[in-house]
Amino acid sequence: MSRAGWRMRRRRRRRVSAAMKSTRRVLASEYLLWANSVWRRVKKEGRVVGDPMEKFGA
Structure with a gap:
């Protein structure tokens, strides 16, 4: 009984x-x-306005 229940739970x-x-x-x-x-877009424009990556100069 307990083994069958464990098997179901495992499955x-x-x-x-x-x-x-x-x-x-x-x-x-x-x-x-x-x-x-x-x-x-970053590569094309050189920057993204309002993007957090702006701080890191990415």
Whole structure:
């Protein structure tokens, strides 16, 4: 009984972690796309108005 319950719990946890990994991957890819677009704009204009990276002279 307890062993079966542990198995179910373990399986559920694995599924949740996999879902978290996929969402994390999607978020990371979206962030990378956004960062790339921002960096391209920075290179083109030489600066971004109101961007925190302005302080570092990026």
